Amino acid sequence: MKDLLRQMGRAAVLAILLGMTLAPQSALAVQPDEILDDPVLEQRARDLSKGLRCLVCRNENIDDSNAELARDLRLLVRERLVAGDTDDEAIDFITDRYGEYVLLNPRTGGSNWVLWAAGPVMLITGLGIGLIYLRRRSRATETALSQDEEARLKEILDR
């Protein structure tokens, strides 16, 4: 058992090294016996599963994951939906149990505003600086190359 754990640890390290997801363990993502009879409910379960993290994997959602724990979560999602939960209620039920960590789509509240605002703020800053630069370049006057630079450029281009 200890040996197996070590093997798995090694596999994880290798996977990390080479940019890949965890090794398949035994099952294979969504299993035929998990699928709900009602296609509408099943589709909702699939959509929800894609946003939930497999807790023992690296950034993998439970819909794709092969881990046993992911299967348990998939079954839990389906259980909640069958019990009549809305999507939000089902998600709340799971985050109450497993914490915010389980959400692959981080919430917008609290300190996370930094994460969500980073792109737009950076874009506005970038565009602002870019515009200032462009204005300056469009108003500048062409500086002639110095003699030394002329010679160097000619030497390079003539080769």
Added chain:
Amino acid sequence: MREVVGAARGQAYNRGMVTELGHFALILALFVALIQTIVPLVGAHKRWPGWMAVAEPAANAQFLLVAFSFAALTHAFVTSDFTLRLVVENSHSLKPMLYKVTGVWGNHEGSMLLWILILALFGASAAWFGGALPPALRARVLAVQGGIGLAFLAFLLFTSNPFLRMAMPPLDGRDLNPLLQDPGLAFHPPFLYLGYVGLSMAFSFAVAALIEGRVDAAWGRWVRPWTLAAWIFLTIGIALGSWWAYYELGWGGFWFWDPVENASFMPWLIAAALLHSAIVVEKRESLKSWTILLAIVAFGFSLIGAFITRSGIITSVHAFATDPERGVFLLAITALFMGGALTLFAARAEVLSSKGVFAMLSRESLLVLNNILLAVAAFVVFVGTIWPLVSELLFDRKLSVGEPFFNLAFTPFFVALGAALPIGAMMPWKRAKAGRVLRKLLPAAVLAIAVLALVYALQTGRSALGPVGLMLATWLVVGALTDLWARKGNSPLSRLLRLQRSDYGRVIAHAGLGVTIAGIAGLLAWQSEDIRVMQEGESLTLAGYDITLQSVERVQGPNYISTTGQVLLSRNGQNIATLTPEKRFYPVARMPTTEAGIDNGFLRDVYVVIGDPQDGGGWAFRSYVKPLANWIWGGAILMALGGAFSLSDRRYRVAAGARKTNVQGVPAE
């Protein structure tokens, strides 16, 4: 009998000898790197030609020593020398020869040695091809390159030595992770490293130019081929990894926004920005300090990538505690090079003044937009990647940032980039009239909108992804063709054959981006899926295809046992292909893998996977029809090909091969 034993002992002795020499060569390489760093730098500062000239032989020597060391390690893997710990942990005597060789870099230590080998190769090629460079600049570039080598050789020898021996050698090894025993993944790391490490050349050029305080058109021309080469390799490396994930992981995902994938994607984005801004430096002597900054940051992301993948800190904060030494060392290397280069940049940036004058609407201004969008996109990926760590450390909030975030936060920038691209590619330098360019692009725009409408009308469901993706793809591909057509102007058709290769490169690479976008949109928007229990002889129908599981057999492979399904694929009674999905078990590593059965097609892939046997008989069976899947990698190949065309353009060949012309021109002294 005694002779046989003696011979065997002698063989073992020789084998040990080669390994020890490899280890020794690595230590020697460290000292050579030290010389390569210090002597030419001092020489360039004091204008001592003799000291500067040390750089070239030192770069060559470093390459040869590291190459020998790498060959010795490969030799140990190939001959299954189980006295080496690394070989025991990552190889097995029964493993196919290909994977014995690729096993060399299928682990942390060996892959780090490959990293250093490629670094030394780049250093040496700067010595080989750098004949046209001014001696002081060349000496400084090689010195910086030597400094990077020094840091990583020290990292390897002190924290991750691949040549450690076992006190009690076992009879056989523990085998390479079966997932890595695959051609796609075997060659994914070397390409990726060629890309990561190739960016060190841009970095070295940037630092050398900052020390000299001069960046001009020639500098732009020298730095661009190296960046281009690095970007081509990164493109191929990323595409190989994504392709591997697609066929190997069992459900056909191709990109997961995983921290480790992001680690390769950020340098790719920055390198793409650098490629474009270096053109402005070369042609217009503008955007100099920005280009230098990009060159520094691009390699910075390579270093951060090495840190992310090898310390495990992003994947799990706790992994850091299990091996703090490596993480801290890599963080120190990153801090040293980034801190040093950025300080130098802050001190010297003001001497890098722009020369060119251009209007608000010009090729220059559109390239600035390209750079802003690419840099912001890379920044979003960076923030998303490190946010779980930052959030836990600063706000004590344990959370995940996954695919939904990146899809939402990253995609808009890329859509904007794609929308502006064909316009920017056709803008004239200095001053442009928007009307003239837009008129030429009118057919492309009309066609793109027609595709949007057509696809929207044809598709079932109301997803915007498919129609918008294909519209953007059409705009990019037809825009690229328009670009090519406009180059021809009013001259006869044969003019097309005489265009510069960089023109072809640009057009092919831009069209490639469109093809990749089409593939991603098609696959994500219109994939069909079926999951069920299948008995032998049973059939199912999916998206018009009939899929029959004819039989399931047990097959013995070289180092695995396989459950292989025979699956007949047909449509309207016509047989198309027989697919053989496998589920393999590797007894030594005690790990299962899945090998999907895929029928590749131009417009779609049919993808079947066999799973576990079920209690009530039959097998778990998944089948997918994946529209346009191959376009994703086809587009990547086009992008790399376009890069290669640009790289072979006359002006870079001239810049690179100038030494030969020189030698011919000047008689022997």
